[in-house]
Amino acid sequence: MCEFFAHRGPGRPGIAVFLNAGDPPLATLPDLAAMLDESQVDCLELAVxxxxxxxxxxxxxxxxxxxLAGGATFRxxxxxxxxxxxxxRRLRIALLTxxxxxxxxxxxADFAAAVRDAGCDGLLLHGVPPRLRAAHYEAVRRAELPLVTTCYxxxxxxxxxxxxxxASAYVYLVAHYGRSGTAAALDRDRLGAVLGTLRSTASAPLAVGFGIRTADDIARVEAxxxxxxxxxxxxxxxxxxxxLLGRDPVKELHSFVQGLRAPVRTRTGRPEEGIETHDRP
Known part of the structure; x- marks a missing residue:
């Protein structure tokens, strides 16, 4: 079983990048995944x-x-x-369906086996009706496919x-209720309390999402x-x-992910103590 965020440590939290499979086109995925791997991104959360x-x-x-317009089907x-x-080498792929x-x-059982046999390292099931969750989670367990779970x-x-x-892959803790891309203020007290509760019982890593855009945001949730x-x-x-600009999407995303590992600055403009600033080759 592949461990998620295995390279995390003090000052070097794990990073998962979400993308819809097929945007950019699926033909770009080999170059895109290789770039994320070389950029020391830990996980590609790839949505069907x-x-x-x-x-x-x-x-x-x-x-x-x-x-969807480009023909990105499950198969x-x-x-x-x-x-x-x-x-x-290091990038894990968690499939979101x-x-x-x-x-x-x-x-x-057939669904879980198909995801596993394709080489996905984990699975996040979205919108499963409550009455069917037990059957799906049991099928995922039997397939020895790590499961991503979510809570708010x-x-x-x-x-x-x-x-x-x-959770056997990681727990995805949604920082605030609402739609992705919204900029609600981070409730640090509530988020810290839930992380503490999860830490006391979860055996899988804890990942926080929604509103995470910069290296500073990543450092805050790690703290x-x-x-x-x-x-x-x-x-x-x-x-x-x-x-829109006719640019290479792999190069554009590479520039973005490099910024996620940039040194975190204090208000004085100096690197934040305890944050590793030389973790790229």
């Missing part, structure tokens, strides 16, 4: 695109529409992952406990107790920008 997500903002929704996404996974659009109608900073104790108990940060809309926006 689906329309009308209630939790995504306009940037991610537009990305999903582009990917094509798995084939693309299968072709790139053997060449990766929506139950209604992608999973419904497929036997849980405002989730109740039972939801937080379930996320901690079931609250997170092992990693998930960067979504900000990176997806750079892909959109590359398309």
């Amino acid at each position: 695109p689906f329309p009308g997500s209630a939790t995504d903002g306009p940037v991610v929704r537009a990305s999903a529409r582009r990917a 094509r996404v798995l084939d693309a992952v299968s072709s790139v996974r053997p060449g990766l 929506d139950w209604s659009h992608t999973v419904r109608g497929t036997a849980p 900073a405002v989730s109740g104790p039972d939801a937080v406990a379930e996320a901690a108990d079931l 609250l107790g997170a092992d990693a940060a998930v960067v979504g809309s900000a990176g997806v926006a750079r892909i959109e920008r590359a398309g």
Whole structure:
């Protein structure tokens, strides 16, 4: 079983980058994944695109529409992952799938086996009806496919406990309620308290997402107790920008992810103590 965020440490939290498979086109995935691997990104959270997500903002929704228009189906996404996974050294791929659009109608065991056999390192199941969760989670466990679970900073104790108990890849803690790409203020006290609760029971790493755009944001959630940060809309926006300007999307995203490992500055302009600033080769 592949460990997620294995290279994290003090001053070097893990980083997961979210993208919709097919935006940029799937033919770009080999170069894109190689770039993320070489840039010491720990995880590519790769979504099989689906329309009308209630939790995504306009940037991610537009990305999903582009990917779907380009023909990014579940089978094509798995084939693309299968072709790139053997060449990766450190980058893990966590596949995000929506139950209604992608999973419904497929036997849980068959679905989990297909994701595993394609070479995905983990799976995040989105929107599974409560009555079917046990069957799907059991199928994922039997397939020995690490599971990403989610909860919110405002989730109740039972939801937080379930996320901690079931996670075998990582727990994705959503920093605030709303749609991705929104800029709600970070409630540090609440987020820190939930991270502390998760830390006491979870065996998997803890990753925080929503509103994470910069190296400073990543350092803040690490200081609250997170092992990693998930960067979504900000990176997806750079892909959109590359398309609008006719630029290479891999180079555009490379420039963005380099900034995520930039030295964190204090108000005096000096590097923050305890933050590693020379971790790229």
